[in-house]
Every structure is written in C-alpha cells, then in structure tokens.
Amino acid sequence: MSSKELALEKARELSNGKKLNQIAPAASSQTREQHFLALVKVWKDERGPYSSSARLCAHPAYQQIIGMGPDVVPLLLRELKRQPDHWFRALHILTGADPVPPTSRGKIGEMAEAWLRWGVGQGYQA
Amino acid sequence: MAVNEALFPDLTRTGYRVTSPSDAVYNCVAWAAGLTDSWWWPDPDGFDYWPTGIDRDRTVPAFTAALSTVGYSPCGDGLLETGWEKAAIYATDEGPTHAARQLPDGRWTSKLGPDEDIEHALEGLCGAAYGVVVQFLRRARAQAARP
Numbered sequence: 001m002s003s004k005e006l007a008l009e010k011a012r013e014l015s016n017g018k019k020l021n022q023i024a025p026a027a028s029s030q031t032r033e034q035h036f037l038a039l040v041k042v043w044k045d046e047r048g049p050y051s052s053s054a055r056l057c058a059h060p061a062y063q064q065i066i067g068m069g070p071d072v073v074p075l076l077l078r079e080l081k082r083q084p085d086h087w088f089r090a091l092h093i094l095t096g097a098d099p100v101p102p103t104s105r106g107k108i109g110e111m112a113e114a115w116l117r118w119g120v121g122q123g124y125q126a
Numbered sequence: 127m128a129v130n131e132a133l134f135p136d137l138t139r140t141g142y143r144v145t146s147p148s149d150a151v152y153n154c155v156a157w158a159a160g161l162t163d164s165w166w167w168p169d170p171d172g173f174d175y176w177p178t179g180i181d182r183d184r185t186v187p188a189f190t191a192a193l194s195t196v197g198y199s200p201c202g203d204g205l206l207e208t209g210w211e212k213a214a215i216y217a218t219d220e221g222p223t224h225a226a227r228q229l230p231d232g233r234w235t236s237k238l239g240p241d242e243d244i245e246h247a248l249e250g251l252c253g254a255a256y257g258v259v260v261q262f263l264r265r266a267r268a269q270a271a272r273p
Contacts, residue, residue, distance in 0.1 A: 049130065049238035049255065051153040051224065052167050052184075053174050056240065085150040085240070086165075088173055106165045106175020108151040 032068070036075045039065050044085075057089045066090050077119040084112040091115055129244060133255040140250040145235065146243035155189070157237035158213045158225035159196040166192065184221035186261050193225070197265035204248055206232035210264045214248060218257035226251065230267075 043061040050056055057063075065072060073094055080087050088111055092098060099118035104110035131138055155166035156175075167174035168182035168189075177195040181188045190200060193213060204214055212228040226236040226248065236251060237243050252258050 044240075047240065049133065049241050051155060051165075051237075051239050052169070053165060054167075054169055054171070083150075086173075089171075102172075105172055106167075107163060108165055109163070 053086045056086055066093055070094050074124050077124050080112050084108045134251055134253055137250040140247035142244045142246040142250055144242045145245050148241045150240035154237045155225045158227045189215050189222045193263055198263035201262050201264040204262050211267045213263040214259045215261040216256040217260040224256040
C-alpha cells in the first residue's frame, strides 16, 4: 500500500470512528456540502496555534474531510479560492496531483493559484 | 478566532494584545523573519517553505540556520540592544515549536500558527504548547527584512 493510500485509509478510519461523529455523514450533494462546511469550521476552530502544517492537517476534522473521498475535491477548490489555507495535503492525497512548482512551496497564495489552475484544467469549477 | 488563553496560562498575567486578524498564509517563523507571504517549517514532505540548503529537521540548529538566511545569528539573551533586532526560538522536548521577534520597545511579536499576531512578553508564551525559549538570535536592524 502506498503512502497516499495509507493516508486515505487512515482518514477513512477516522471519519468512521468515534471522533466528530456528531456531524452526520453526508448523502446528497447538498448535505455533503453542509457536512464539508461544518468540518471546515471545526478544523479552523480547533486546529490550534501551531506552525507545523502537518500538525494542523492531522486534526480529525481535516482527516474526516479527506475521508469523504474524491467527491470533495470541487468543494476543497472552492474553499481554497474563497480563503487560501492548508488544503494542499488533502488535495494531493485525494487526486495524486502535485501541480505546485518547487519555488512556490510554502507560499500559500501561489500554491492556491497552482491548484486552482490545475482544477480548471481538470474541468472543475471552483 | 480568539487567542486560546488556556494554552498559554501566563499570557494574561504578563499582558498581550492582538495586532492582526487570523491569516493562514504566514506563520511564526516567517513573521520572525519579517515576512508575511510564506509558511516556514521544515516539513519533510515539502508542503512548507524552508530555505534551500538548510536541513528539513525539527531541530534548534536547523531553525537557527534557517533564520541565518535572513541575517540572524545566535546571541546570548533577549535583552533590548540598540541597533539590533532579536528573535527567540521556543521548543519542547519534541523540538522547536515557535519563533518570536523583538519589537523596538523590547516587547515581542508573535504569529500564533494560522491565528493572530500578538504583542506579548517573552515568557507569556512559555508553557505546554510552545515550551520554553531555547535560543536567542539577533540581526542588525538595518538588515531586517520588512513585510
């Protein structure tokens, strides 16, 4: 199993686990979006004042977003366009893509632009 | 997002004020460097910025070397010195957690991860979350990068 598959598996386990189970799993696209937005809020409220993006992204709400699977990619791109943030690990795990040039690593605005360009190329509407 | 005072029990006692809104674009190390356009961390997976040629290790020497690329060099204390801008690296047993930068009046400024910038006393951020200050650095104020 590759590291990407392991990360996705871990996220699915978390999303099926006890943590955050007060937020019901989504069925329709509308409830999926509501579920996603609720998890985004939990993540931003609870991730803490830490400077390691890996630590921020290890939060159960972030992992639960990854556990929602590739259907969440358009929502991630839209959220990235609305307010650039550390969605790059989730996007990479869910798509396998890596559109960020080495010179843009850690420059959140440039990383967001690279992913949004990638999204347009893939036919996503952010 | 309000500052989580429960994580920093000495912050209220020593006094602080919020000086910016939350912003996930830059973090404490970038702010200590004087930058607001990047997220500095030695992330082994390469998602964050780290100066080229510096080990992507969560160690005090690696953080010292990273900040040396913007003019800092190690010094002995965090006392205010005319003409010098100082930085402080906080660490726990797991390694560096945070960096702060000294203001011209001797107080300190910090970016709290993706949350706000605050002005504070150095000891105000000591505790379980960030640990203690383990390294001081300084650079000539004329060299200081400015946002």
